[in-house]
Amino acid sequence: MKAYKIMLACAGGFSTSMLVTQMRKAAKKKGIEVSIDAVAESALNNYNDLDIILLGPQVGHIKPELEKEFNIPIEVIDQLDYGMMNGEKVLNDALAVLEKSTDATKGASKNEKGE
Amino acid sequence: MKKENKVKLTKLQGRIQNSMGKFQRNKYVSAIAGGMMSILPVLMVGSFSSIFYSLNLGPYQHFITQTGIKNIFNVITAVTTDVLALYVVVALANSLAAELKTDKFNSIISSLVAFLMVTPMLVKKGAFIGLNMKYIGSAGMIVAMIVGLTATRLFAWLSGNKHLTIKMPDSVPEFVSRTFASMMPIILIAIIYAIVNFLFSLTPWHNISDMIITLIQVPLQGLGTSLWAALVLVFFAEFCWFFGIHGTMATTAVLYTLFYPFDVANLQAFKAGVALPYIVTMTLITNQKGPRALAYAILCLRCKSEQLRSLGKVGFIPAFFGISEPFKFGIPMVLNPLAFIPLTMGGTVCVAATYFATLIGLIPRPNGIPVQTAGTPEFFRAFLLGGWRMVIWHVVQLLILLAIWYPFMKMIDKQKCEEELARSQQAN
Numbered sequence: 001m002k003a004y005k006i007m008l009a010c011a012g013g014f015s016t017s018m019l020v021t022q023m024r025k026a027a028k029k030k031g032i033e034v035s036i037d038a039v040a041e042s043a044l045n046n047y048n049d050l051d052i053i054l055l056g057p058q059v060g061h062i063k064p065e066l067e068k069e070f071n072i073p074i075e076v077i078d079q080l081d082y083g084m085m086n087g088e089k090v091l092n093d094a095l096a097v098l099e100k101s102t103d104a105t106k107g108a109s110k111n112e113k114g115e
Numbered sequence: 116m117k118k119e120n121k122v123k124l125t126k127l128q129g130r131i132q133n134s135m136g137k138f139q140r141n142k143y144v145s146a147i148a149g150g151m152m153s154i155l156p157v158l159m160v161g162s163f164s165s166i167f168y169s170l171n172l173g174p175y176q177h178f179i180t181q182t183g184i185k186n187i188f189n190v191i192t193a194v195t196t197d198v199l200a201l202y203v204v205v206a207l208a209n210s211l212a213a214e215l216k217t218d219k220f221n222s223i224i225s226s227l228v229a230f231l232m233v234t235p236m237l238v239k240k241g242a243f244i245g246l247n248m249k250y251i252g253s254a255g256m257i258v259a260m261i262v263g264l265t266a267t268r269l270f271a272w273l274s275g276n277k278h279l280t281i282k283m284p285d286s287v288p289e290f291v292s293r294t295f296a297s298m299m300p301i302i303l304i305a306i307i308y309a310i311v312n313f314l315f316s317l318t319p320w321h322n323i324s325d326m327i328i329t330l331i332q333v334p335l336q337g338l339g340t341s342l343w344a345a346l347v348l349v350f351f352a353e354f355c356w357f358f359g360i361h362g363t364m365a366t367t368a369v370l371y372t373l374f375y376p377f378d379v380a381n382l383q384a385f386k387a388g389v390a391l392p393y394i395v396t397m398t399l400i401t402n403q404k405g406p407r408a409l410a411y412a413i414l415c416l417r418c419k420s421e422q423l424r425s426l427g428k429v430g431f432i433p434a435f436f437g438i439s440e441p442f443k444f445g446i447p448m449v450l451n452p453l454a455f456i457p458l459t460m461g462g463t464v465c466v467a468a469t470y471f472a473t474l475i476g477l478i479p480r481p482n483g484i485p486v487q488t489a490g491t492p493e494f495f496r497a498f499l500l501g502g503w504r505m506v507i508w509h510v511v512q513l514l515i516l517l518a519i520w521y522p523f524m525k526m527i528d529k530q531k532c533e534e535e536l537a538r539s540q541q542a543n
Binding site: 015040061085 | 132136360361363440441444
């Protein structure tokens, strides 16, 4: 199985990068191989090999616009999980979405779990 | 809160989120924000070399003059801050080309040609002797943005037109055929901007740069106008936060367009050793909203509620680096009626207070260093903005914020304690 590429995005990539640290810890504990990074949302255009984009809730409002540009699942991180920097929960949620989208036939993988 | 009110608020949030999302991901708005952020290293190098050039610290000036280091700082500023408009053209052309998915290099070339076409040159005895530094520095920034965006848009449009591209036989290497394909669009863009420049020479302002300066920058730098514009922007940014939108980022493009040129002008004045012309600049608006995250952390740590106290612990260190998201979403402040007044007023009051403190000379005017609010440790950030007096000022701001938030935080704490009590009783 290939390692998933998870990209978190917020305004400057600062607060999401704190969450990335927590998520990497959680991934290590679970013993799964996955690449997790964070960038500023304005830099997202530079990436085309991502499997999922997780948006900080403060930039959740750009989700509909991003969905026009990217053909991968885009999720807004839960407010409280984000506030409490709950890396494990965010990682599990992301993995659940990823598994569902790879099970579903490609192209029809629009996520219906809009927050 | 009543249930129907909550539903109304959520509906309103949806609508605001929708329109802000459209605004922010608008290709041009996003190109300005992304483009300006991409040349941040140039802005930083330029501002620090200006500061080191004119820093007046005992024997320091004597030392750098003797060793010739001063001249190095002078050159660094001359090729960064003093010609900033050139970088702006390139950066915006590049980022808009990425948005429009057109050829980046040729977009940059088109924009550079177009910008130089409309920029007044120095003339001596009928011969051009160079670019006029006035129009490629801070005063040229808005023109640079306009031209960078329009020329790139034109290039994307013209190069997409099949009649305008010169087709080469298949045997010609791709690089060569690409050069020919971009030939017609670039020639047309050069002609279009030459005509634009000619038309502007007939106006009372003689060129587009002076028109922008007279019509936009001069009215905006009027003290009353600039203060109100700044306070509205700050209020708006925090108002967005109430609906869970990163307000500062949503206003980035506006701030860079309207208020960043004043920072650059201050920086140039600082280097020249003359009085700084402006109080309300972009760095004042983004950096003087007070150490809010730190205030939230301190208040949370003193709360009785378990949740708020643990949030204070999680968020304290990030707060020290100016990151407030844990509190905004953890308390939460988003859609929390109790947080509305202190959230929107805290930053606004701090900026207004900073304005008056600067006006009466308690603290120095903005030096123009584009200090980033997120990631720079509090108080060190203040030091960069204006030395030890600014550090003291940020402590004052912290006290102002604590005073504004205290009564509201008490109410939030009480609410949380009741919730927690109810939950533990249920569990029993």
